[in-house]
Amino acid sequence: MTDVARVVVVDDDRAIRWVLERALAQPDLEVETLARADGALERLLEAPPDVLVTDIRMPGIDGLDLMAKVREVHPELPVIVMTAHSDLDSAVASYQGGAFEYLPKPFDVDEALALVRRAVAHARERQRPVSVPEGLDTEIIGEAPAMQEVFRAIGRLSHSHITVLINGESGTGKERVAQALHQHSPRAGKPFIALNMAAIPKDLIESELFGHEKGAFTGATAQRQGRFEQADDGTLFLDEIGDMPAETQTRLLRVLADGEFYRVGGHTSVKVDVRIIAATHQNLETLVEDGRFREDLFHRLNVIRVHLPKLAERREDIPRLARHFLAEAAKELATDVKVLTPEAETHFTRLPWPGNVRQLENTCRWLTVMASGREVLVEDLPQELRDPGATVGNNGDWRTAFRDWADRALAAGHTHLLEEAVPDFERILIETALKHTGGRKGEAAELLGWGRNTLTRKLKMLLPALAEGE
Numbered sequence: 001m002t003d004v005a006r007v008v009v010v011d012d013d014r015a016i017r018w019v020l021e022r023a024l025a026q027p028d029l030e031v032e033t034l035a036r037a038d039g040a041l042e043r044l045l046e047a048p049p050d051v052l053v054t055d056i057r058m059p060g061i062d063g064l065d066l067m068a069k070v071r072e073v074h075p076e077l078p079v080i081v082m083t084a085h086s087d088l089d090s091a092v093a094s095y096q097g098g099a100f101e102y103l104p105k106p107f108d109v110d111e112a113l114a115l116v117r118r119a120v121a122h123a124r125e126r127q128r129p130v131s132v133p134e135g136l137d138t139e140i141i142g143e144a145p146a147m148q149e150v151f152r153a154i155g156r157l158s159h160s161h162i163t164v165l166i167n168g169e170s171g172t173g174k175e176r177v178a179q180a181l182h183q184h185s186p187r188a189g190k191p192f193i194a195l196n197m198a199a200i201p202k203d204l205i206e207s208e209l210f211g212h213e214k215g216a217f218t219g220a221t222a223q224r225q226g227r228f229e230q231a232d233d234g235t236l237f238l239d240e241i242g243d244m245p246a247e248t249q250t251r252l253l254r255v256l257a258d259g260e261f262y263r264v265g266g267h268t269s270v271k272v273d274v275r276i277i278a279a280t281h282q283n284l285e286t287l288v289e290d291g292r293f294r295e296d297l298f299h300r301l302n303v304i305r306v307h308l309p310k311l312a313e314r315r316e317d318i319p320r321l322a323r324h325f326l327a328e329a330a331k332e333l334a335t336d337v338k339v340l341t342p343e344a345e346t347h348f349t350r351l352p353w354p355g356n357v358r359q360l361e362n363t364c365r366w367l368t369v370m371a372s373g374r375e376v377l378v379e380d381l382p383q384e385l386r387d388p389g390a391t392v393g394n395n396g397d398w399r400t401a402f403r404d405w406a407d408r409a410l411a412a413g414h415t416h417l418l419e420e421a422v423p424d425f426e427r428i429l430i431e432t433a434l435k436h437t438g439g440r441k442g443e444a445a446e447l448l449g450w451g452r453n454t455l456t457r458k459l460k461m462l463l464p465a466l467a468e469g470e
Ligand SMILES: Nc1ncnc2c1ncn2[C@@H]1O[C@H](COP(=O)(O)OP(=O)(O)OP(=O)(O)O)[C@@H](O)[C@H]1O
Pocket: 139, 140, 141, 142, 168, 169, 170, 171, 172, 173, 174, 175, 176, 177, 239, 281, 321, 357, 358, 361
């Protein structure tokens, strides 16, 4: 999950609004409460929240009307309908209207929060699959021999529908290569659907993969296609396959063997023609040895293997990748393209890049926002990238260093140590989080465990140069 999710709560009961506003005051959520829907309808339709929570009985537009109107324009928007226990008819009507979930009043605040989070996760995961637009070229930069090997594999496989297993550390470009395999296959132009096993709650994986029938479980308000059906005739990219739960592995194996499956709660089998590309950063052989991955499934997936080397094993590609990402970031942020000085470029090629290509990409985005001049100097880099020695093999414990600092400061007669230390502490965490997210503030707030507003306030106070553009 990347950004802070917007939740709108509509209820004419002030006490409920109060309770929910507090229950949902979480770093990953932004809540707006409304006493009635009429005045806000247009705005809700134009800029829908990520989740809508609504009461049923309200003056003006009632909850069911509101839901119908909103879902007419935004059919995927999850709606949580709150209503009194006794009001069974309304509850049934809300399901028929396509509500995501029904929250009986009175409710437990934790239950309400869990439900909202689930709705957010669900909505996000559904937005994620992308069919690669026809003609879109997945540019993969790589002149290093190990990358040439990858390109050769893509070429060799271009007439085939064969299953491919991509291995490589996080951020090495596995999804990118999967897209390229698809685009250069007979299935190009057909859907490319991705699902990351590590990103969805375990109990939703089966329904995400295989879909479900109406009424299969609470909240299954309508029949829904799973990724397998969406990917029919195309490619299904299963990322982080090593995280697939055991039961799902068994089902997947059966689908791969038979080419057909049942939706969750379904009795009629569905036939599909799907090419599987799986990826993992883990060592599947070890998972098999430990009994955490089915050996038979492993053999089915492990037909053709493509290995993506760590970025540190293809240092010769770093300058081109950096130029590419600096250009992309400039385009995205509508600003001038930054250029690395020769020293900065050399420095880049020597860094360890544990986060691989994604870390390089984020660093380039960070520099595009942060570096003051057009030319990027080594000094412009975030502190921990300035000195490679600091990143490789530095096991120094910051707490020890911090204790020493406090000792020294007190010995030197400083007072009000917190006033001195806390802003530095927060500044360092903010800078580091922003670096990890390539300057994206919403995501950085999430990494820090703050709400976006808190981060904005802190930035104004601690790093005013970065607070602009809010
Ligand atoms: N060789 C490359 N050329 C250009 N861009 C690349 C290359 N490799 C990776 N990227 C970009 O780097 C980012 C990370 O790549 P990707 O998401 O494919 O990695 P991944 O290995 O699937 O990561 P994870 O395992 O964490 O999901 C993406 O934005 C991708 O477009």
